[in-house]
Structure formats: structure tokens, C-alpha cells
Amino acid sequence: MRLPAIIRTSVFQLTILYVGLFGVSVATLGWFIYRSTVGYLENQTDEVIEAEINGLAEQFFQLQRERGLEGGVRGLAQIIQSRRERTGTAGERFSYLLIDQNLRPLAGNLNRWPAPSDMVEGWIEFSVPDPNAADAQVPVRARILPIRPFELTGIRVLVGREIRELEQINDRFLRALTLGLGLTMLLALGGGLALAFSAQRHVAELSRTTRRIIAGDLSQRVPVGGAHDEHAELARSVNTMLDQIENLMAGLRHVGDSIAHDLRGPLTRLRNRLENLSDEDTPSRASIAECLAQADRVLATFNALLRIARIESGAYRKAFATIDLGPIVDDIADLYEATAEDKLVELRRKTIDDAFVFGDRELLAQALTNLLDNAVKHTPPGGHIDLELRRHEGTIHLVVADSGPGVPAESRERVLQRFARLDESRSTPGSGLGLALVRAVADQHDAKLVLTDNGPGLRVTLTLPATGSPRAES
Amino acid sequence: MRVLIIEDDHEVSSYIRQGLIQAGWNVDVADNGKDGLLMATTEQYDALIVDRMLPGVEGLALIRTLRASDNETPALVLSALGEVDDRVKGLQAGGDDYLVKPFAFSELLARLEALIRRAKSAGSQHETTLSLADLEIDLLKREVHRGGRKIDLQPREFQLLEFLLRHAGQVVTRTMLLEGVWNYHFDPQTNVIDVHISRLRGKIDKGFDKPLLHTVRGAGYRLST
Numbered sequence: 060m061r062l063p064a065i066i067r068t069s070v071f072q073l074t075i076l077y078v079g080l081f082g083v084s085v086a087t088l089g090w091f092i093y094r095s096t097v098g099y100l101e102n103q104t105d106e107v108i109e110a111e112i113n114g115l116a117e118q119f120f121q122l123q124r125e126r127g128l129e130g131g132v133r134g135l136a137q138i139i140q141s142r143r144e145r146t147g148t149a150g151e152r153f154s155y156l157l158i159d160q161n162l163r164p165l166a167g168n169l170n171r172w173p174a175p176s177d178m179v180e181g182w183i184e185f186s187v188p189d190p191n192a193a194d195a196q197v198p199v200r201a202r203i204l205p206i207r208p209f210e211l212t213g214i215r216v217l218v219g220r221e222i223r224e225l226e227q228i229n230d231r232f233l234r235a236l237t238l239g240l241g242l243t244m245l246l247a248l249g250g251g252l253a254l255a256f257s258a259q260r261h262v263a264e265l266s267r268t269t270r271r272i273i274a275g276d277l278s279q280r281v282p283v284g285g286a287h288d289e290h291a292e293l294a295r296s297v298n299t300m301l302d303q304i305e306n307l308m309a310g311l312r313h314v315g316d317s318i319a320h321d322l323r324g325p326l327t328r329l330r331n332r333l334e335n336l337s338d339e340d341t342p343s344r345a346s347i348a349e350c351l352a353q354a355d356r357v358l359a360t361f362n363a364l365l366r367i368a369r370i371e372s373g374a375y376r377k378a379f380a381t382i383d384l385g386p387i388v389d390d391i392a393d394l395y396e397a398t399a400e401d402k403l404v405e406l407r408r409k410t411i412d413d414a415f416v417f418g419d420r421e422l423l424a425q426a427l428t429n430l431l432d433n434a435v436k437h438t439p440p441g442g443h444i445d446l447e448l449r450r451h452e453g454t455i456h457l458v459v460a461d462s463g464p465g466v467p468a469e470s471r472e473r474v475l476q477r478f479a480r481l482d483e484s485r486s487t488p489g490s491g492l493g494l495a496l497v498r499a500v501a502d503q504h505d506a507k508l509v510l511t512d513n514g515p516g517l518r519v520t521l522t523l524p525a526t527g528s529p530r531a532e533s
Numbered sequence: 534m535r536v537l538i539i540e541d542d543h544e545v546s547s548y549i550r551q552g553l554i555q556a557g558w559n560v561d562v563a564d565n566g567k568d569g570l571l572m573a574t575t576e577q578y579d580a581l582i583v584d585r586m587l588p589g590v591e592g593l594a595l596i597r598t599l600r601a602s603d604n605e606t607p608a609l610v611l612s613a614l615g616e617v618d619d620r621v622k623g624l625q626a627g628g629d630d631y632l633v634k635p636f637a638f639s640e641l642l643a644r645l646e647a648l649i650r651r652a653k654s655a656g657s658q659h660e661t662t663l664s665l666a667d668l669e670i671d672l673l674k675r676e677v678h679r680g681g682r683k684i685d686l687q688p689r690e691f692q693l694l695e696f697l698l699r700h701a702g703q704v705v706t707r708t709m710l711l712e713g714v715w716n717y718h719f720d721p722q723t724n725v726i727d728v729h730i731s732r733l734r735g736k737i738d739k740g741f742d743k744p745l746l747h748t749v750r751g752a753g754y755r756l757s758t
Contacts, residue, residue, distance in 0.1 A: 348750040351637075355751070358635055362720065378621075390715055393689060397728040425719045432723050 074251025160213030317478030539569030566590025
């Protein structure tokens with residue numbers, strides 16, 4: 060995998076943003092800890108210096124009251140001289156310097172004034188030579204205080220203290236902080252990269268599979284892997300979808316093959332007939348009529364297919380209304396009674412009042428027509444067909460049961476599909492679309508279509524949700 | 534008979550045109566809605582054949598415009614959409630009948646003749662008897678006589694005969710019968726209608742010299758002398 064590709068991934072870009080935000084928050088936290096720790100130490104140093112210099116000032120005023128101004132200055136110089144070797148608790152040395160208005164040192168352990176000459180009061184930092192190591196300097200923090208009234212005395216006191224330790228802590232702190240921050244960022248970046256790579260890998264696998272499918276290999280599946288994470292779940296969902304698509308494609312192919320198979324025969328016969336006719340000088344009306352009938356059969360198959368497709372598209376649903384199944388059953392039974400009688404098949408009818416369902420009158424009538432047509436076709440003379448309407452727990456059952464040969468249990472699901480026939484050689488008449496249309500109509504009406512054994516014969520039950528009467532609703 | 538075909542698909546319009554000319558009709562063709570509307574309003578036709586999907590003015594809008602200007606020329610709507618809700622729309626717009634592509638020419642011709650006849654006899658809709666040769670039915674008493682002999686018919690057979698008599702001399706297709714007698718609009722596809730016809734034939738023709746109910750191969754039936 061090339062690096063630029065990983066940089067373009069959204070996970071990586073998110074990682075960078077996250078690393079940035081994380082760095083800023085770590086730096087802020089570190090700075091806060093640093094300021095409060097080092098600041099506390101600085102304050103302590105300052106307080107010690109402040110106490111020392113104020114003590115000196117106090118002592119000067121004491122001496123001044125007793126011995127006058129000059130005596131005071133002399134006394135202060137003596138005190139400072141006596142303190143010059145003083146060290147603090149951690150061994151850090153104090154610096155002292157007492158100067159007159161001409162910056163001349165009067166007492167102390169510094170040989171020159173380290174601050175600007177016009178600085179009268181305030182804090183400064185400077186460095187002094189390290190007595191323990193040649194050429195080394197030690198940082199010092201110092202306070203300058205004028206001895207008041209400055210216009211009269213003209214002298215200033217400087218008290219300083221080595222801040223070697225403070226500087227060391229400061230340095231170490233800053234180093235630790237930078238190092239920690241760098242390490243944190245590095246870890247975050249590494250984690251982000253790992254995350255990006257892993258996500259990228261899954262996506263790459265997905266798109267590789269997709270590309271292969273686009274190229275025409277529908278049997279490809281996304282590798283799921285052993286994990287039970289969301290990637291595996293996504294892979295499984297995609298695979299399930301692909302299975303479904305493959306099934307649908309297989310179904311489509313089957314329908315396509317069946318259309319070809321079912322229409323090629325009649326079309327070839329039609330062509331042969333026309334070819335024969337073209338040889339005759341005066342073709343007979345009967346043979347032309349036969350050709351027409353042949354063409355009509357092909358057209359009828361097409362129309363049936365189109366109608367099923369149209370039903371399945373849901374186009375009829377918007378015209379659904381509350382209708383009574385009773386009159387439809389009566390109408391269609393009436394339509395088929397004569398046909399059944401001619402075949403010496405008894406058509407027995409049992410309906411109920413107020414069999415209200417939500418649906419389309421034409422579709423339900425056609426579905427029932429197809430069911431009755433099948434029943435009449437398959438029931439031998441002397442047999443019977445029961446056409447029955449029943450109410451059962453909030454549903455209406457429409458039953459067409461015949462005493463014909465029936466459908467073997469293993470084929471009952473298959474015969475509901477387009478062009479499916481029990482006899483695969485397709486020698487029996489019929490388009491093989493009748494039950495497919497019934498199923499499409501049933502689906503549109505949220506109805507259950509169940510084929511069972513009528514012992515002997517086939518029993519088709521269409522279970523529709525019952526609704527109230529249209530009058531009660533309005 | 535003079536008919537105007539308004540259809541943009543030349544293959545369809547020439548197919549209809551040739552068939553109608555062979556049947557002895559006068560045929561005009563318009564291949565868009567605008568021309569069609571102009572011709573339909575300026576010329577006198579016995580019937581219009583109007584496609585739904587038209588460039589210019591849409592088929593149903595065209596019929597609605599004609600009806601709004603009191604032009605009552607019967608119109609047969611052709612449609613490739615061809616389903617129940619479309620049929621309802623077509624009839625609501627003022628179309629008199631509705632035919633779905635693809636259709637057999639015989640079906641179109643039968644429906645066209647029925648349309649024109651219905652339009653011409655619009656004034657005499659309320660007759661109480663219908664007759665053809667020696668066959669006579671009384672619509673009020675629901676009785677049928679042929680050659681002075683009373684024939685007993687089932688109610689549905691009576692309806693069937695009434696429909697055929699109202700279209701006497703014309704070809705009536707199976708789909709037209711399912712529509713006119715049973716009031717369902719799908720293609721029965723099987724011989725259910727034939728069985729009803731043969732029963733009716735057995736009652737009104739059996740025992741008489743001249744048969745009245747004829748089968749027209751590839752198209753349907755015709756009641757004529």
C-alpha cells in the first residue's frame with residue numbers, strides 16, 4: 060500500500076486532527092503543572108530574598124536612629140560584611156552588595172553593580188562565577204532596594220540568591236514536557252496510522268470484491284474473517300446482499316431462459332406456417348387464422364408477463380378500496396360453471412356475507428379466474444371443485460380445492476414461480492404464468508397463498524386480512 | 534365511415550390505417566396532438582383513435598378539449614400503459630373506449646364499430662325490445678322469443694344476448710363480452726366465454742334453419758342474419 064493512499068483516507072485525516080487536539084491538550088496540561096510548580100519555587104526564593112532585604116532595611120533604620128545617617132550606613136556595611144558567606148537551606152549562596160550614589164561598593168561579596176545604573180528598585184537576574192568550578196557561571200536572582208530616603212542616603216542594597224536548583228528543575232521540567240509531548244504525539248500518530256491501515260485494508264477488500272463483481276464474477280464474496288467486529292458484520296451483510304442479488308439474477312436468468320424457451324417454440328411454428336403459406340398462391344383463410352391464433356398466444360404470454368410485472372410494481376395499490384369478495388366469487392363461479400359442467404366437473408360454491416377486504420376487484424377476480432381455470436383443467440370428469448369463502452380470526456379465506464392429481468409437496472413452492480410447471484417438458488397447455496400472477500396478486504394484498512393436499516387434489520388457500528364494511532368505516 | 538387516427542408511432546398508425554382502408558373506411562392521420570386537435574375540430578369524423586402519449590398536446594388533454602367545446606365525436610383511446618387506473622383516467626377524460634397496445638386489429642375494428650353505432654343510436658337508447666330477424670327480446674319482461682316460440686334463458690344468458698343484440702351485425706370480442714356482461718376488464722385467456730356462447734347458441738339457434746350467432750375466427754362472435 061502506498062503512503063499517499065493512506066494519507067487520503069478519512070481515518071488518517073481524522074487521526075491527524077485527533078493527534079493535533081491531543082497534543083494541544085497535553086501541552087496545556089503540562090504548561091499548567093510547570094507554571095504552578097516552578098512558580099511556587101520562584102515565589103519561595105523571592106520570599107526568602109524579600110525577608111532578608113527587609114531585615115537589612117529594618118536593621119539600618121534601627122542603627123540610623125541610634126547613630127545617625129553615617130553611623131547607620133557604616134553599621135549596615137558591617138552587617139552585610141558579616142553575612143557575605145551566608146548560604147541558604149539547600150546550600151545556595153547569597154549575594155550582597157551595598158553601593159553609594161556613585162555605584163561604589165561599600166560592602167558585600169559582589170565586585171560590581173550588576174544592574175543598570177539608574178535602577179533604584181526591582182528584581183533582576185544575573186550570573187556570578189561558580190566558586191566550585193572554573194569558567195562556570197551560576198544564575199542569581201536578586202532584589203534591589205533603596206535605603207530611604209534615597210535622596211538623602213543615596214545608597215542601595217542588593218540581596219541575591221543562587222537559583223541553580225530552580226534553573227535545573229526548570230530545565231528538567233521543560234525537557235520532560237517536550238519529551239512527553241513528543242512521545243504522546245508519536246504514539247497517537249502510530250495508533251492513528253494503525254487504525255487507518257486496518258480500516259483501509261477492510262475497505263480495500265470490499266472494493267476489490269466489488270470490482271470483481273462489477274467485472275462479472277457474481278460468485279465473489281467479501282472475506283469475513285474470524286472476528287466478530289463491525290467489519291465482519293458489514294462483510295456478512297454485504298455477502299447476504301450479494302447472495303440475494305445472485306438469487307435474483309438466477310431467477311431473472313431462469314425467467315429469461317423460460318421466455319426464450321416458451322416463445323421460441325410458438326414463434327418458430329408461426330414462422331414455419333408463414334413460410335409454407337408464402338409458397339401457396341392462394342393461402343386458405345383457415346391457415347391464416349391459425350397463424351393469427353399462434354401470434355395471439357405469443358402475445359398473450361407477453362401480456363401476462365407484463366401484467367405480472369405491472370402488478371408487482373405496486374401500481375395498483377393506490378387504487379385499492381374496501382370491496383366485498385362475495386360478489387366476485389359469485390361472478391367468477393358463474394363464469395366457470397358452464398365450463399365445469401361441460402367437463403362433468405361439479406363446481407360447489409360456499410360464500411359468506413360481508414367478506415370485506417382491502418384490495419382491487421379486477422386483480423382478485425383475475426387471480427380467482429386463474430385458480431379456477433387450473434382447477435377445471437386438472438380435475439378429471441366426475442370430480443368436483445370446492446370454491447369456498449370463510450371467515451377466520453380477522454382474515455378471510457378464499458379456498459379453491461379440486462379433486463385432481465394435486466401437486467407433490469416438494470413442488471408446491473416452485474409452481475408459484477413464473478413459467479414453472481410440473482411437467483418440465485412443457486407439453487401441457489397453458490402459459491405457466493397463472494399461479495405466478497395469483498402469487499403477485501396475493502403479495503400486493505398482503506395475503507398468504509398456501510398450497511396444501513386436498514387428498515386427493517390440490518387445495519389453494521388465499522388468506523386475506525379482513526376489513527370492516529365500507530359503511531362502518533365512513 | 535371516416536376516422537381520424539392521432540398517433541405519433543408511424544408503424545402503429547399505418548397498421549391501423551391499412552386495416553381500416555381495407556375495411557372500406559376513409560382514414561386521416563395526424564402524428565401529433567396539435568395537428569390532431571385542429572383536424573378533429575375542423576373536419577367531420579365518425580370516430581377518433583387517439584394515442585395517449587403524444588407530442589404537442591397529450592391524448593387525454595386533447596379529448597378533454599374536444600368535449601369542452603361540445604364535440605362529441607366518439608373517441609377510442611390507445612395506450613401502452615394499459616392498466617385499470619389508466620383506463621379509468623381515459624374514460625373520465627371523455628374517451629368512449631380504451632384499448633391497450635399491443636392489440637389485434639379485429640379487436641380495434643370491433644370496438645370502433647361498436648362506438649360509432651352507439652353514438653348514432655344515442656337517441657334511441659331507451660327501447661324496450663330488441664330484435665334481429667325472427668329473434669326478439671323484451672327488455673322489460675326479460676323474455677326471449679324466436680319464430681314465435683318462447684326461449685328460456687338464464688339471467689346471464691339473457692344479458693349476453695342483449696349485449697350481442699345491441700351490437701348486432703358487428704364483431705364482438707371475448708374481452709368486450711367479459712367487459713359488457715360481467716364487468717371485468719382483464720383478458721380471460723381461456724375458452725370460458727366460448728362455453729357461454731355455445732350454450733346460448735344451443736338455445737337460440739338449435740332447431741332453427743338460419744343460425745344467427747356466428748363465430749368469427751380469430752376475433753370473436755357476431756349476431757347477424
